[in-house]
Amino acid sequence: MIIVEPSSPLTPGASALLDASQSLMRRLFSPEENHFLSHDALAQPDVRFFIARIGEEILGCAALKLCEGYGEVKSFFVTDAARGRGIGGALLRQIEDQARDEGLTCLRLETADKLGAAIRLYEGAGYARRDPFGSYEENGTSVFMEKTLPDLATPAA
Numbered sequence: 001m002i003i004v005e006p007s008s009p010l011t012p013g014a015s016a017l018l019d020a021s022q023s024l025m026r027r028l029f030s031p032e033e034n035h036f037l038s039h040d041a042l043a044q045p046d047v048r049f050f051i052a053r054i055g056e057e058i059l060g061c062a063a064l065k066l067c068e069g070y071g072e073v074k075s076f077f078v079t080d081a082a083r084g085r086g087i088g089g090a091l092l093r094q095i096e097d098q099a100r101d102e103g104l105t106c107l108r109l110e111t112a113d114k115l116g117a118a119i120r121l122y123e124g125a126g127y128a129r130r131d132p133f134g135s136y137e138e139n140g141t142s143v144f145m146e147k148t149l150p151d152l153a154t155p156a157a
Contacts, residue, residue, distance in 0.1 A: 002086055004094040007051040009042035009075070013058040014051050018042070021061075021077035028114055033141045035110055037063070037074055047074070048098050052087045062091040064098050064107075067134065070146075071099040073109035076118065088121045096125075100149055108133050108146045119143060 007014050018039055025034050042049050042063050052060040059082035063074040073095055078087045099107055109127065111118045127145040132138055 002052055002054055002090045004050055004052045004090050007049055007061075009039045009049045009061070009063070014049070014061055015039055017051070017058060017061045017077055017079070018075060020079070021075065024077075029112060029141060033112070033139055035136065035142075037065070042075055048095075048102075049075075050091060050094050050098075052078075052082075052091050052094075054082075054085075059085075060087040060091050062095055064095050064102075066102060066104075067108075070106040070108050070133075071095075071102065071104045072134070073107055076109075076111075083117065088118075089125070092121065092125050096147075096149055100151075105149050105151075106146060107149060108144070110136055111143050111145065112141050113143055114141070115143075119145075122147075 009015065009018055022036055025036055046066045048064040050062050051058050060078035062076040065072040065074050076091065096107065109122065111122065122145050125147070127147045130144050130146045132142070132144050136142065136144065
């Protein structure tokens with residue numbers, strides 16, 4: 001069973017995942033194309049950080065950064081061995097639930113054109129491409145996406 005729970009990005013297991021994610025991003029992209037947050041930045045009060053595990057094995061992580069008027073999905077990563085096992089979907093549902101709990105109605109994210117599996121996950125969950133937001137600028141590599149969160153308390157028409 002997949003367990004998604006709050007954690008600190010500074011714990012050894014979470015930190016190891018973040019190191020792996022950041023190493024991959026450094027291999028794939030130039031420094032100006034990388035927008036990941038440091039471990040310390042992910043531990044700030046305006047960030048909600050989660051891990052996904054099966055048993056004691058930590059297989060993925062994701063963060064919700066609280067911004068003015070929206071939330072941003074950050075540091076979304078699933079280990080190679082865990083891909084295709086529902087970990088990404090479970091993390092994304094947790095981020096969306098947390099955003100609703102925080103009173104947010106919109107989530108945004110920045111990913112990259114080379115990360116096809118991530119783009120498919122986000123599109124499958126209802127995220128649509130959009131223009132750059134916040135301090136991001138168009139760089140030819142980034143893909144910007146957004147989703148309006150439905151109010152789960154309101155029945156669908």
